[in-house]
Every structure is written in C-alpha cells, then in structure tokens.
Amino acid sequence: MVSRLTTIGFDADDTLWQNESFYRLTQERFAGLLRDYADRDTLEARLLAAERRNLGHYGFGIKGFMLSMIETAIEVTEGRVPAPVIGEILSAGQEMLRHPIELLPHAAEVVAELAGSYRLVLITKGDLLDQERKLAQSGLGDLFDAVEIVSDKSRATYEGAFARHGDGADRAMMVGNSMKSDVRPALEAGAWGVFVPHGLTWVVEHAAPPDGHARFRELPDLGPLPALVAELAR
Structure with missing residues (x-):
C-alpha cells in the first residue's frame, strides 16, 4: 500500500x-576585472576549483563565493592583485546580498x-x-x-x-x-x-x-x- x-x-x-543568474552576472564582472591576468576560461576554471575547495570551509552562499573570488584573484595575479580590484569584488558580492x-x-x-x-x-x-x-x-x-x-x-x-x-x-x-x-x-x-x-x-x-x-x-x-x-x- x-x-x-x-x-x-x-x-x-x-x-x-x-539565484544562479546573479552569480553568472557577477562572474562576468569578475572576469572583466582580471582580464589583464587570465583569460575567461582559465579564470572560470580556477574560480570553480576554489569554490569546490572551499565548500567545506565556507559552505554554500554568496559570502563563500566572494571569498573564493578573492582567493582566485590573489592566485592568478601571483599576489599582486590591486587593492581596488579586491574592493570591486567585495562591492559585487554586497550588491548580490542586496538584490531584490x-x-x-x-x-x-x-x-x-x-x-x-x-x-x-x-x-x-x-x-x-x-x-x-x-x-x-x-x-x-x-x-x-x-x-x-x-x-x-x-x-x-x-x-x-x-x-x-x-x-x-x-x-x-x-x-x-x-x-x-x-x-x-x-x-x-x-x-x-x-x-x-x-x-x-x-x-x-x-x-x-x-x-x-x-x-x-x-x-x-x-x-x-x-x-x-x-x-x-x-
């Protein structure tokens, strides 16, 4: 029965x-910020690897995504990422947190x-x-x-x-x-x-x-x- x-x-x-559409738009913005350091495919692969690696630390959500973007930016620039780029990444994440x-x-x-x-x-x-x-x-x-x-x-x-x-x-x-x-x-x-x-x-x-x-x-x-x-x- x-x-x-x-x-x-x-x-x-x-x-x-x-939800995911906002992540995709932010990734586009992220790629533009780092276009002088890595091509889009490389950057997306590095970011995805960071997100997978960090799920156990940060869990799912925008805050973990922001931290993974910052980590990826540091990696692809070999530690030379400009402070304004970090600021733009934080700003993009904060906009996601406010999005209707x-x-x-x-x-x-x-x-x-x-x-x-x-x-x-x-x-x-x-x-x-x-x-x-x-x-x-x-x-x-x-x-x-x-x-x-x-x-x-x-x-x-x-x-x-x-x-x-x-x-x-x-x-x-x-x-x-x-x-x-x-x-x-x-x-x-x-x-x-x-x-x-x-x-x-x-x-x-x-x-x-x-x-x-x-x-x-x-x-x-x-x-x-x-x-x-x-x-x-x-």
Missing part, C-alpha cells in the same frame, strides 16, 4: 526564485494553493541571514509550516526534516532544481523526488537522473505540481 502524501518540501534558490527577489513562474500561486492542504517545508542551503532575507522578501514565508536552512543536503537531512515537520519521508515529497541535492538524497530517504530543472543550475549541483525510480518525477516548471500532488495523494 502506498503511503498518502502529507508533506511537501521545497528548495528555494532557482526553484522558487532566481525575483520569483520564478508559478511559484507564488503554486505554494499558496498547496499550503491549504499540505504541510510545506522550505529546505534550503546557504547563508542563514541571506536565506532569511530572501524568504522574507519573497512574500511566501507565512505559507510554510517550517523552514530548514542547512549546510548541505543528504539522506539524513530529509529523514530528519520530514520526521520533525511531517509524517516521515515516505509520506513526503521534495521539489527542487538540483538532481544532486534535492532529488537523489530525498529518494534515498524514501520520499518522492520531483525535479524542476533550471537552465542555469550550478555545475556542482549536477548529477545523473535516477532513471526508473518509482518515486522520481520531472516537471518542466512548477505549474503542473498541484496536479501531480493530487494524483500522488490519492
């Missing part, structure tokens, strides 16, 4: 609102529709203050029964979140744009995993789809989610 669906988890960045929220299509109406019938849990990675700011600006905060801002997402993350805020993972669904963080570990926990792709998903979040998994679904955007939820909750 299939357990009835009672709880829906949502990722935030690039699932409910735009841009909700993705259908996010507001879908969350509002589901909130009346299911327990909704926001499960997102990133800096605590920044994620709280974005949720407050989104206008969606009051629709969620719980919010979990975590350092990373794993099977244990979903097992714990859905036990605390629902009826366990087997009666829950996780919706997100990251196959690596939102879908695969949720499926491992026993939940439904719904992949809603975003064209600019960070390469670190890429993973192979769980082809053939009975609880895996993919949607083109959030629009069809209520119908899918209704079907699975029968």
Whole structure:
C-alpha cells in the first residue's frame, strides 16, 4: 500500500526564485576585472576549483563565493592583485546580498494553493541571514509550516526534516532544481523526488537522473505540481 502524501518540501534558490543568474552576472564582472591576468576560461576554471575547495570551509552562499573570488584573484595575479580590484569584488558580492527577489513562474500561486492542504517545508542551503532575507522578501514565508536552512543536503537531512515537520519521508515529497541535492538524497530517504530543472543550475549541483525510480518525477516548471500532488495523494 502506498503511503498518502502529507508533506511537501521545497528548495528555494532557482526553484522558487532566481539565484544562479546573479552569480553568472557577477562572474562576468569578475572576469572583466582580471582580464589583464587570465583569460575567461582559465579564470572560470580556477574560480570553480576554489569554490569546490572551499565548500567545506565556507559552505554554500554568496559570502563563500566572494571569498573564493578573492582567493582566485590573489592566485592568478601571483599576489599582486590591486587593492581596488579586491574592493570591486567585495562591492559585487554586497550588491548580490542586496538584490531584490525575483520569483520564478508559478511559484507564488503554486505554494499558496498547496499550503491549504499540505504541510510545506522550505529546505534550503546557504547563508542563514541571506536565506532569511530572501524568504522574507519573497512574500511566501507565512505559507510554510517550517523552514530548514542547512549546510548541505543528504539522506539524513530529509529523514530528519520530514520526521520533525511531517509524517516521515515516505509520506513526503521534495521539489527542487538540483538532481544532486534535492532529488537523489530525498529518494534515498524514501520520499518522492520531483525535479524542476533550471537552465542555469550550478555545475556542482549536477548529477545523473535516477532513471526508473518509482518515486522520481520531472516537471518542466512548477505549474503542473498541484496536479501531480493530487494524483500522488490519492
């Protein structure tokens, strides 16, 4: 017998609102600042390596990104990066932290529709203050029964979140744009995993789809989610 669906988890960045596009714009600015020291491809590769290396130290989010840009600037200039360039990097990061929220299509109406019938849990990675700011600006905060801002997402993350805020993972669904963080570990926990792709998903979040998994679904955007939820909750 299939357990009835009672709880829906949502990722935030690039699932409910735009995020990666702002990182890409900042990387363009970063490349312009350092064009005299490294070509774009080399700089992007060095920055990505720094970000991967630093995830364990700084976690996910804008502040870690800023520090990785500064580290990369020091590396590619062999320690000769001009102080104004460091200042511009800090300024770019601060602008990202102030950027207004841009909700993705259908996010507001879908969350509002589901909130009346299911327990909704926001499960997102990133800096605590920044994620709280974005949720407050989104206008969606009051629709969620719980919010979990975590350092990373794993099977244990979903097992714990859905036990605390629902009826366990087997009666829950996780919706997100990251196959690596939102879908695969949720499926491992026993939940439904719904992949809603975003064209600019960070390469670190890429993973192979769980082809053939009975609880895996993919949607083109959030629009069809209520119908899918209704079907699975029968």
